[in-house]
Amino acid sequence: MHRIKEIAVRTNGLQLPYGRDLLSEVLRGQMRDFITKIAFEEMAAAIGAGSYERSAVRRGYRHGSEHRELTTSFGKTRFLMPRAKLFSASGRKVEWESTMIPRYARRCVEVDAALMGIYFGGVNTRKVKQALRPMLKKSPLSKSSISRLVVRVKEYFEAWRTRSLAGEVVPYLYLDGICVRVRCGSHIDSLPVLAAVGVRPNGEKVLLALEMCGGESTAAWKGLVEDLSGRGLHAPRLAIIDGNPGLARALAETWPKTNRQRCTVHKLRNLLAHAPKRI
Template sequence: MTQLQFNLDFEKIKDEVMQSDLNDVVKSSIVILFNQYMETERDQYMKTSSYERDEDRIDYRNGYYERELILSVGRLALKVPRTRSGEFATEIFEKYKRCDKSFLLSMLEMVVNGVSTRKVTKIVEQLCGEKVSKSMVSELTKKLDPVVKEWAERPLNLQYYNYIFVDAMYIKVREYHKVVSKAVYIALGVNSQDRREIIGFKVTNKESTEGWNEFFESLKARGLQSPKLVISDAHEGLKAAIKKSFLNTSWQRCTVHFLRNIVKEMPKKESKEARDHLKEIFRASTIDISRMLKNEFIEKYEDDKKYTKAIETLDAGYEDAIQFYEEDKDTHIHIRSTNVLERLNSEVRRREQVIRIFPNVNSAFRLIGAVLMDCEETMDNGNKKFIYRKKE
C-alpha cells in the first residue's frame, strides 16, 4: 500500500491564521485539515486504508469520538478516530500542547510584567474567543515556583562580589484576613568582571537587625564571601547586621540619602548655595579635595544657628559616606550611592502596584522573584559592564 505522508507545520498554520480575519470558513478549514491529519495517522497505524482487506492488519476501525481543542485562534470541534483495541492515539493534541505552549508563556509573561489577572483574562478572551478564569491564571503563575526557587537558591561561590548594594522595600500582604506590611530585602552584587547580579531577596515581617542578619547568613550559606564594600542607607538594624556578618568589609553610606538627611536640617529658603556646596563635597575627584570642601562648609556656616544641626549631621556621618574613595576612581560614581538598587526597586514597585495586595507571602515571593529574574536578564548582558575601568 502506498503510504501517504501528511506533515503539518503547526507554527506556520498558527501564524497564518493569526494574521488572517478569523471567521467560520477559516475555522472550518482548520477542522477539516486536523480531522484529515488524524485519519491519516490511524491509516498509518493500521497499515491499511478504509475498506481494505489485509490478513496482516493489526486492528479494526471503530468510528470516532468528539473532542474539543482550544487554540489561540478559538475553539475547534474535532472528530477523533479510534480503534477497537483502543491502542491507537493521535499525536495532534500533544503537538497542540507544544505549539501553544508559547501562548501560555505569553500569559505568564503578562502577569510578570504587571498586567492584572483581570486584564489577562480579557486579553485571552479577545484572542481565543474563550473565557479563562482568574483561578487558571493564578494556577499558571504557580509554575514559576520551582524556577524562582532554583534561581533564588543558586550557589554564590562561583564568583567574588567586590561590591554589594542592599535595601528594603515594603509591600502589602493579606494575612489571617488582615492586610499587613511586609519588608522585601534585595541584594545586588557587582562581581569581579564588573557585572551586576541580583544575588538574593527575601520577604520578611519587618526590617530589623535580626532580619538582616538572617538574610546575610542565607547569602553566606550559599557561598557569598565578604565583599570590599557594602553600600546601603543608614538604617540602624542594617548597619549592625553588616558589621556582624561581614568581617573586614567597609560600609559605604549612600551619599544621596545622607545629603537628604543634612538638607532636612537646613533652612528651606535661601540655602541653594549651601546645598550646592554640599553636593560638591561628595563629587570631588579626590578624598583630599572632599575633606577641604567639607571643612570650608563648616567654617562658612558654623556661626549661623540655622545650620548647627546640619553641620552636626555632616560631621557625624561624613567618614562613612566617603569610603568609596578607597576604590578605583572609575568606580566612584557607581558605588557612592544606592541609586542602582533604587532603580531596581522602582521596577519591582511598578509591577507590584498592579496587584496592590498580595494574597499571601508565597505569591509575593513568586512574583517579585520573577520580576527580579526578568530584570537581571537585561542587566549587563552581552559585552556590557556596570563599571568600565580605564586602561592605564
C-alpha cells in the same frame, strides 16, 4: 437610539476605539499558518532530513500530526502540530518534543507574563479575565489557570532564591530595603523587602537575593546576610548600605572584615529632608 449611532458612525467612515480591529483579525487568521510552519521546520531540523528525503544523517522519521490550540497575543489559535520519532543513543525510538511549543502548553510565555503582571498588581481573577478579553478573545481562562501560573512562579522563584552563589565574584555589594505592594491572599499590602545587589569585577550588576520580612531589624538583615554566605558567596570587599543600625550590626557579625560605606543617595536624601525648601 443605539441603532442610530451605529449608522452614523458607519456612514461617516469612523471607527470607535473599541470597535473591530481589521489588522488584528487578519494577523490572527495568518497566525495558524505561521505556527504550523515553525513547528514543521523545527521538526525537520531535529530529524535531519526533509519530507521523503533520503539522508545518511537522518535522526528519525515523521509520525503524523495532531491539532493543537495555543493562546498568543492574537487570541486562541488552532494549528497542526507535527509528530516525529527520534533514534536515541540506546537504539530506542523516543517521541520528539518541540522546544518552541512545549507539550501541554496552552499559552505563550508572553501571555502568561501579562497575566501574572496584572494579577500581582492587585487585580483579582475576574477582572483579569475582563481586562484581557479583547486580546484573548475566546481563550479559556479560569481561576485554576491563574492558580497554576502562581504555583509555577513560586517554584521558579524558590529555585532562584536557593541557587548556589559559589561561582559569583562580587567585590561590591549593595544592601537595602524597599517597600512593595504584595498580594497576600485576597489583600494587597505594602511590605518591606530586603534586597541584595552585587557588582561584578566588570561592573555588571546582579540581583542576588530578595527576602520579605516584617521590618529591617538586625535579625532580618542577619538572616539575609547569613543566607548569602551559606549559599557560597564570599565576603565582599565593600558593602554599600544606608544608615540602618541593624544592617550594620548584621554585617559586622557575619563579615567582620568587609568595609562598609554609607550610600550617598540615602545621605543626600536625608540632608534634603532637613534642608529648607525655600531660601
